[in-house]
Amino acid sequence: MNHTALEDPLSLLASDFDWKREAQRNITTLKQLKEYIDITPEEEEDLQEVIYLHPMNIPRYYMELIDKTDPNDPIRKLAVPSVEELVVAGHMGETTGDPYGDDQHDKGNGILHKYAYSALVIATEYCAMYCRHCFRKRMVGLENEQTVENFQEAAKYIAKHPEITNVIISGGDPMMLPTKLLGRMLECLKDIEHVNYVRIGSRAPVTNPARFFDDSLIALLEDFNRHKALFVPTHFNHVREITPLSSEAVARIRGAGITVNNQAVLLKGVNDSAEAIENLMNGLLRIGVNPYYLYQCMPVARVRDHFQLPLKLAVDLVDEARSRLDGYAKRFKFIIAHDIGKIEIIGRMGNKLVLKQLHVRQENPEEASRLFLRELNETGGWLDDLPEVND
Numbered sequence: 259m260n261h262t263a264l265e266d267p268l269s270l271l272a273s274d275f276d277w278k279r280e281a282q283r284n285i286t287t288l289k290q291l292k293e294y295i296d297i298t299p300e301e302e303e304d305l306q307e308v309i310y311l312h313p314m315n316i317p318r319y320y321m322e323l324i325d326k327t328d329p330n331d332p333i334r335k336l337a338v339p340s341v342e343e344l345v346v347a348g349h350m351g352e353t354t355g356d357p358y359g360d361d362q363h364d365k366g367n368g369i370l371h372k373y374a375y376s377a378l379v380i381a382t383e384y385c386a387m388y389c390r391h392c393f394r395k396r397m398v399g400l401e402n403e404q405t406v407e408n409f410q411e412a413a414k415y416i417a418k419h420p421e422i423t424n425v426i427i428s429g430g431d432p433m434m435l436p437t438k439l440l441g442r443m444l445e446c447l448k449d450i451e452h453v454n455y456v457r458i459g460s461r462a463p464v465t466n467p468a469r470f471f472d473d474s475l476i477a478l479l480e481d482f483n484r485h486k487a488l489f490v491p492t493h494f495n496h497v498r499e500i501t502p503l504s505s506e507a508v509a510r511i512r513g514a515g516i517t518v519n520n521q522a523v524l525l526k527g528v529n530d531s532a533e534a535i536e537n538l539m540n541g542l543l544r545i546g547v548n549p550y551y552l553y554q555c556m557p558v559a560r561v562r563d564h565f566q567l568p569l570k571l572a573v574d575l576v577d578e579a580r581s582r583l584d585g586y587a588k589r590f591k592f593i594i595a596h597d598i599g600k601i602e603i604i605g606r607m608g609n610k611l612v613l614k615q616l617h618v619r620q621e622n623p624e625e626a627s628r629l630f631l632r633e634l635n636e637t638g639g640w641l642d643d644l645p646e647v648n649d
């Protein structure tokens with residue numbers, strides 16, 4: 259990708275730009291990475307181990323967003339492997355490969371059924387970029403058994419469960435599948451009466467926005483949206499990811515009548531200031547994306563130690579940002595996506611963290627909407643680190 263395309267997305271329309279060919283040009287080896295970033299021989303050995311465990315995949319477009327002169331550049335931290343990934347669990351505490359309990363709710367053939375009303379289908383393990391903070395790091399870019407093999411069978415599972423009101427096609431990044439294959443998947447869901455709406459989770463608007471310059475993809479999304487409401491949850495983490503190209507990608511999705519919601523993650527060294535959160539939320543609204551969730555970074559192995567913030571600091575940053583944000587910009591929920599379900603962080607009263615259970619596992623319906631408190635401390639970054647408060 260050249261600089262003209264970065265600055266003027268519409269120049270892509272006039273060219274024979276091919277998003278698949280661009281994806282094939284992604285930076286996947288240290289030799290390619292060294293064309294952009296200086297790496298010492300010692301680092302190289304460690305990084306080789308890191309990318310063996312968690313592959314590297316950086317679009318050249320995204321690489322252009324990185325300030326190569328700044329080793330602490332926030333965009334670099336999201337994309338470029340770091341030797342810190344060799345720390346499985348460090349000063350922030352224990353970690354796991356599966357913090358959201360995916361494995362316990364795996365119904366086979368790519369279906370995760372955690373909440374009664376939502377079914378999630380893992381459509382692919384491939385993403386336009388392999389983000390270094392990913393909570394599905396255990397599987398993205400790697401062979402695994404949780405990816406759907408037969409979407410028709412997955413749709414049969416959904417059809418047999420009338421309690422399922424919505425389906426999330428996720429991964430990996432489903433938008434990186436061939437348009438025809440994605441179309442066949444959507445076709446299977448069109449006539450399931452009890453499914454009110456479908457979400458296709460994708461970070462491609464951020465990492466390979468040219469994907470949405472493919473008119474056949476936009477036509478497919480538009481057509482499906484006429485049959486059943488379609489939403490695209492996306493994942494911008496920093497205001498510098500909002501470029502003319504990513505804005506144009508969002509405009510094209512919205513032009514098909516589809517609502518785009520953002521799910522960011524609060525990450526040390528990336529967006530860990532009130533100003534960064536504020537700029538992100540305001541930037542999203544400027545391009546018509548709804549701030550929806552801001553996740554506390556999960557205790558993921560090889561991620562937690564260098565990305566997670568203590569909750570006491572995190573809640574203060576979020577509240578400070580919120581104090582300056584307008585109504586739409588502060589609509590996002592600050593979330594702990596815990597094994598026991600999704601929990602909203604409401605705020606803090608003195609040293610007590612105020613929480614609300616938003617979604618519960620099917621086995622614990624009595625916990626729905628409960629309010630509860632936890633005692634904050636200076637270091638705890640996850641629910642389990644904070645003592646319970648009994649009233």
Ligand code: SF4
Pocket residue numbers: 384385386387388389391392393394395398429430431461493
């Ligand atoms: S695009 Fe999403 S699923 Fe893929 S690596 Fe990034 S965070 Fe993980």
